[in-house]
Amino acid sequence: MNWITNYVRPTINSLFSRREVPENLWKKCSECGTMLFHRELAENLNVCTSCGHHMAITPRARFQALFDNGVFKEVAVPEPIADPLNFRDQKKYTERLKAAQRSTAEKEAMLVAEGEIGKTPIVAAAQDFTFMGGSMGMYVGNAIIAAAQRAVELKRPLVLFSAAGGARMQEGILSLMQMPRTTVAVEMLKEAGLPYIVVLTHPTTGGVTASYAMLGDIQIAEPNALICFAGPRVIEQTIREKLPEGFQRAEYLLDHGMLDRVTPRTEMRDELIQILRMLLGMEPALKGDLPAPGTPDNAKDGETAPSGA
Amino acid sequence: MTNYLEFEKPLAEIEGKAEELRAMARANEEMDVEKEAAALDKKAADLLKSLYADLTPWRKCQVARHPDRPHCKDYIDALFTEYTPLAGDRNFADDHAVMGGIARLDGKPVMVIGHEKGNDTKSRIERNFGMARPEGYRKAIRLMELADKFGLPIVTLVDTPGAYPGKGAEERGQSEAIARSTEKCLQVRVPLVSVIIGEGGSGGAVAFATANRVAMLEHSIYSVISPEGCASILWKDAEKMREAAEALRLTAQNLRELGVCDRIIEEPLGGAHRDKDTAIKSVGKAISGMLADLSKKTGDDLRSDRRQKYLGLGSKGLAA
Numbered sequence: 362m363n364w365i366t367n368y369v370r371p372t373i374n375s376l377f378s379r380r381e382v383p384e385n386l387w388k389k390c391s392e393c394g395t396m397l398f399h400r401e402l403a404e405n406l407n408v409c410t411s412c413g414h415h416m417a418i419t420p421r422a423r424f425q426a427l428f429d430n431g432v433f434k435e436v437a438v439p440e441p442i443a444d445p446l447n448f449r450d451q452k453k454y455t456e457r458l459k460a461a462q463r464s465t466a467e468k469e470a471m472l473v474a475e476g477e478i479g480k481t482p483i484v485a486a487a488q489d490f491t492f493m494g495g496s497m498g499m500y501v502g503n504a505i506i507a508a509a510q511r512a513v514e515l516k517r518p519l520v521l522f523s524a525a526g527g528a529r530m531q532e533g534i535l536s537l538m539q540m541p542r543t544t545v546a547v548e549m550l551k552e553a554g555l556p557y558i559v560v561l562t563h564p565t566t567g568g569v570t571a572s573y574a575m576l577g578d579i580q581i582a583e584p585n586a587l588i589c590f591a592g593p594r595v596i597e598q599t600i601r602e603k604l605p606e607g608f609q610r611a612e613y614l615l616d617h618g619m620l621d622r623v624t625p626r627t628e629m630r631d632e633l634i635q636i637l638r639m640l641l642g643m644e645p646a647l648k649g650d651l652p653a654p655g656t657p658d659n660a661k662d663g664e665t666a667p668s669g670a
Numbered sequence: 671m672t673n674y675l676e677f678e679k680p681l682a683e684i685e686g687k688a689e690e691l692r693a694m695a696r697a698n699e700e701m702d703v704e705k706e707a708a709a710l711d712k713k714a715a716d717l718l719k720s721l722y723a724d725l726t727p728w729r730k731c732q733v734a735r736h737p738d739r740p741h742c743k744d745y746i747d748a749l750f751t752e753y754t755p756l757a758g759d760r761n762f763a764d765d766h767a768v769m770g771g772i773a774r775l776d777g778k779p780v781m782v783i784g785h786e787k788g789n790d791t792k793s794r795i796e797r798n799f800g801m802a803r804p805e806g807y808r809k810a811i812r813l814m815e816l817a818d819k820f821g822l823p824i825v826t827l828v829d830t831p832g833a834y835p836g837k838g839a840e841e842r843g844q845s846e847a848i849a850r851s852t853e854k855c856l857q858v859r860v861p862l863v864s865v866i867i868g869e870g871g872s873g874g875a876v877a878f879a880t881a882n883r884v885a886m887l888e889h890s891i892y893s894v895i896s897p898e899g900c901a902s903i904l905w906k907d908a909e910k911m912r913e914a915a916e917a918l919r920l921t922a923q924n925l926r927e928l929g930v931c932d933r934i935i936e937e938p939l940g941g942a943h944r945d946k947d948t949a950i951k952s953v954g955k956a957i958s959g960m961l962a963d964l965s966k967k968t969g970d971d972l973r974s975d976r977r978q979k980y981l982g983l984g985s986k987g988l989a990a
Binding site for chain 2: 571599
């Protein structure tokens with residue numbers, strides 16, 4: 362025994378133990394403050410079990426819950442040229458990209474996959490807000506084009522989950538050009554007569570909202586998602602007045618006729634299956650058959666009547 | 671009375687002195703100042719040339735936003751005949767930030783649509799400084815549909831700080847209106863040419879400038895975000911707009927290199943506002959040239975060329 366074991370070790374230990382419990386096992390709901398056990402939260406698709414607040418979910422976790430048995434195949438996205446403008450603000454763009462790749466363990470801000478939901482073959486794309494704010498640059502544009510092309514090739518609908526702060530400034534005009542590029546992708550689906558369903562998640566703003574995220578055949582949003590072109594802060598600065606409660610939130614947009622539906626994440630899968638099968642002229646999904654064991658909403662499936670009309 | 675930009679201050683001084691000398695001479699018959707005044711003129715001309723020889727991106731932004739720069743209305747009045755404005759989105763309102771209608775260019779009917787910023791306090795307010803609301807984009811969509819139906823080529827003149835960030839604009843679906851306008855640009859089976867005459871501000875510009883050919887005036891800009899906005903987000907300091915303007919590569923020259931701009935229209939020395947007639951004529955020539963290039967193409971080709979062009983964008987970056 363010496364001072365190192367007596368003093369330093371307990372201090373170090375306490376530091377680590379203090380950090381481990383709240384950060385890894387428990388998560389505080391940012392809305393109601395309830396401490397949520399991580400496993401329970403994940404099983405509920407990162408929706409607070411106490412107040413229903415929708416927290417961010419990674420594209421991978423979303424796909425695992427969305428596709429039958431959590432099985433999906435990633436669709437390859439053509440790699441764009443890196444850092445086309447040699448952009449540098451306080452940091453180099455390439456450094457920001459690497460940092461985002463390290464922290465998310467993903468290559469970029471969008472994941473594209475093909476698979477089945479309720480035995481309905483689809484292509485899905487999901488944007489990752491944790492990756493540089495989900496911002497739309499060349500890669501995201503390529504991902505949406507790849508998703509549309511794959512959907513056309515397989516004659517499947519495309520379901521797209523949007524989440525973005527807008528265009529990726531570090532790619533300058535080329536990020537802006539993703540607005541027409543992704544719109545071309547949407548046109549491909551339209552001309553092939555394939556359903557294109559957009560699920561808008563928190564937040565979907567800027568150039569993303571003003572292109573592919575607002576061009577769906579059907580527009581569904583997650584509850585309380587911020588959906589806008591110009592953000593509330595910019596508007597308050599422009600018009601110099603306080604904005605009403607709930608302004609630019611999903612329910613507000615629904616009231617103003619900008620969305621078809623607002624649907625909780627936990628009911629989204631069933632709803633997508635139901636809508637897609639009708640649009641595709643397929644028989645209703647067999648409830649007892651679905652979904653296979655292991656998927657989070659397994660327990661309540663079969664007893665819950667399909668939502669919506 | 672010339673409005674001088676900040677970086678033109680030294681020029682203002684010299685031109686002011688020359689003017690002062692001449693005014694004195696006019697008041698006093700015996701004075702002969704022409705020699706000195708001419709020397710000052712020469713000095714001013716040299717300075718103007720050197721100032722504009724290599725404008726920094728931020729200075730280009732200032733020139734692009736110059737209050738005396740010819741605006742959409744100036745181009746329409748000078749270049750087109752029989753201009754017949756068409757108004758309204760058939761839904762909610764007529765947006766005065768967007769003007770458009772049928773007109774003749776070189777005798778041939780076309781549809782012309784553009785953002786108008788206004789040129790004095792009254793008209794600027796009426797035009798909302800060229801910031802369109804959803805109604806503006808929906809009017810444009812309607813006019814593009816009309817042009818498509820009757821086979822009229824479409825000319826768009828882009829000059830906007832961006833779409834208007836307001837409460838009503840958001841409630842009435844600003845993003846959807848912009849998205850549909852871009853979509854309409856990609857759908858039409860008639861030639862669609864666009865000229866960025868001043869500021870090409872973000873989504874508000876894309877909604878009109880998704881064209882078969884995009885030309886830019888030499889000192890115009892086209893960007894995903896304003897340099898001030900970019901500076902306040904990435905530098906956390908709106909005063910870093912010079913750095914942001916540099917980093918964004920928003921000049922016509924950069925965009926030509928990136929393939930976003932197809933053609934640069936030369937401006938008179940000192941910018942379009944110093945010689946409006948010449949600038950307007952150059953734009954007219956460019957529009958006629960671009961439309962002539964496209965006149966032989968079929969509707970399907972025009973549409974698929976446009977799409978291919980945008981799908982292919984971004985395959986080349988800037989040289990390091």
